[in-house]
Amino acid sequence: MVDLLALQPNMNINLHIVASDNRQEKVFQEIQRPVFSLLEKGPLCKSCSYISYSNLKGLSKQKYLDRMTGAVLDDYAELLQSSIL
Template sequence: MADLVSMQPNLKLDLFIVAPDERREKVFYEINRPAFARLKPPLPKICRFIPYLELKKEVEQIGNRIRYMRPEFISEIAESCEPDYT
């Protein structure tokens, strides 16, 4: 993903990582490494995390209607990878 962002900095798209729930902290750690946080745009700002089981559950609920879904439904279940300093 870092290569894509650095080679195409004007490309405006959302990036998603789907991983098992237990890998959440590792994904957040890696996305927020200084090398990725300094990209233009910073990877934590454009990359979001989707827990695998959550995605699986949503797709199973939607069933065959998945072909009618707009891509934005993915954004609704994705979590920001930006650090929460609160």
């Protein structure tokens, strides 16, 4: 993911890591690693969210999913709380 950001610095996309429900803490630990804090656009933990498998499964059941924009992911994504930073 970081390679993608480095190779395409002008790309403005939302980043999401999808993992099992019990991996939230690990995902947040990893995106806070020092190597990911020196990115041109700022620390990865400020621009990357976590989406659990169960939340993704809930999203997949939305009646009009085929007509929704990517913004619907914001309702299912979890960001690292700033108090943890």
